Amino acid sequence: MGLSLELIEDRPSANITSPGPVPVKVTIPNILPVARDKHGVFHIGCSSVQSSPLNANPHSEPSTSSRTVTNGSLSQNENQADIQALQKDLERTIRQLNSAQEKNAALEKELESNEMLKVMVVQLQEQVSKLQDDRSSRLTKQSSQSSNHYM
Numbered sequence: 001m002g003l004s005l006e007l008i009e010d011r012p013s014a015n016i017t018s019p020g021p022v023p024v025k026v027t028i029p030n031i032l033p034v035a036r037d038k039h040g041v042f043h044i045g046c047s048s049v050q051s052s053p054l055n056a057n058p059h060s061e062p063s064t065s066s067r068t069v070t071n072g073s074l075s076q077n078e079n080q081a082d083i084q085a086l087q088k089d090l091e092r093t094i095r096q097l098n099s100a101q102e103k104n105a106a107l108e109k110e111l112e113s114n115e116m117l118k119v120m121v122v123q124l125q126e127q128v129s130k131l132q133d134d135r136s137s138r139l140t141k142q143s144s145q146s147s148n149h150y151m
Contacts, residue, residue, distance in 0.1 A: 003028040031079050 005028075009021035028034060032045045 002030050003034055031082050 005026040007024040007026065013020070028044055035043045037043060
């Protein structure tokens with residue numbers, strides 16, 4: 001099951017019109033060790049802290065034997081299996097992320113290429129328009145010159 005905590009703010013509110021505090025619920029899974037040091041501070045996921053049992057008095061002297069207290073009854077093999085499963089999931093997720101990043105990079109290159117093609121098409125359309133205008137003005141000049149030539 002794990003260790004479950006509910007933290008409730010007990011200080012008076014700074015604003016008297018505000019609603020009361022919302023409790024914070026925390027659940028710590030069985031695979032994480034919970035340790036209490038000689039000052040009464042709890043350490044989660046840290047197995048190297050010298051600690052006393054969870055129900056010890058924080059004001060009393062620490063015991064001579066230091067040990068980490070874990071909440072739950074999972075064996076070391078089950079913990080190792082859980083860690084290996086999590087590691088495999090992490091590796092799979094990393095591979096998926098790398099694949100997605102590669103696809104994203106390819107799509108960004110394609111998008112950049114498409115943008116460059118759009119710019120080139122606009123430039124070519126402008127050139128075609130200028131050429132058509134030039135052709136039209138030349139034909140107009142040529143036709144006016146030929147009509148003047150026959151007069």
